[in-house]
Amino acid sequence: MTGYAIVLASRKLSRVQAVSTIASVAAASDVPVEVFATMEGLLPFERETVESGEFEVGPVGARMLEAEDMDVPLFTEQFAQAKEIGPLRLYACEMAMDLMGQDLDDYVDVFDDSLGVSGFLNRAQDKQVVFV
Amino acid sequence: MSETEHEPDVTVDSRGATCPGPLMDLIGKVKESDPGTVIELQTSDNGSKSDVPEWLDEAGHDLLEVVDHDDYWSMYVEIN
Numbered sequence: 001m002t003g004y005a006i007v008l009a010s011r012k013l014s015r016v017q018a019v020s021t022i023a024s025v026a027a028a029s030d031v032p033v034e035v036f037a038t039m040e041g042l043l044p045f046e047r048e049t050v051e052s053g054e055f056e057v058g059p060v061g062a063r064m065l066e067a068e069d070m071d072v073p074l075f076t077e078q079f080a081q082a083k084e085i086g087p088l089r090l091y092a093c094e095m096a097m098d099l100m101g102q103d104l105d106d107y108v109d110v111f112d113d114s115l116g117v118s119g120f121l122n123r124a125q126d127k128q129v130v131f132v
Numbered sequence: 133m134s135e136t137e138h139e140p141d142v143t144v145d146s147r148g149a150t151c152p153g154p155l156m157d158l159i160g161k162v163k164e165s166d167p168g169t170v171i172e173l174q175t176s177d178n179g180s181k182s183d184v185p186e187w188l189d190e191a192g193h194d195l196l197e198v199v200d201h202d203d204y205w206s207m208y209v210e211i212n
């Protein structure tokens with residue numbers, strides 16, 4: 001096993017943020033990570049959502065957004081920073097994009113490409129799959 | 133200010149950043165530094181105290197000392 005293939009299918013900020021945190025540290029430590037954002041997991045990456053900050057939040061996510069005494073970088077920044085220093089790739093699910101009538105330009109600039117199920121499975125072959 | 137015998141070659145100021153900020157800053161600095169370099173990581177994130185040593189263990193670098201200042205910690209790391 002060499003690395004992680006993470007399926008992100010939730011729009012909840014705390015889940016997305018946990019994925020970006022774990023994926024970032026792994027990639028920075030030279031552990032390869034592929035993130036496949038599918039279904040509702042694509043929604044937090046919409047430019048409009050990121051700009052407005054209107055995420056679906058639970059108590060921890062809400063505290064994260066409100067905290068003025070702590071500097072918590074949003075998942076978009078974490079992904080962008082980690083991609084510069086380690087083997088981290090993000091893919092947007094083609095089917096979910098089609099369903100929503102969107103393309104990659106509708107999302108913040110962290111995706112390497114769009115991908116279908118076979119493409120994801122190929123990339124996940126030698127990795128531990130984590131479903132979030 | 134606590135006393136320490138370690139003289140860092142580089143200081144990384146991650147005070148105010150939460151997990152994984154200080155660790156990511158440290159990893160970035162470790163990657164661009166030569167063996168023998170001593171890095172002082174300044175962090176106010178409580179989790180760094182356990183998480184940084186875990187990372188160093190796996191990556192094979194040494195934690196020389198942790199100095200407790202009142203509102204932050206200095207973690208001295210030597211690169212192998």
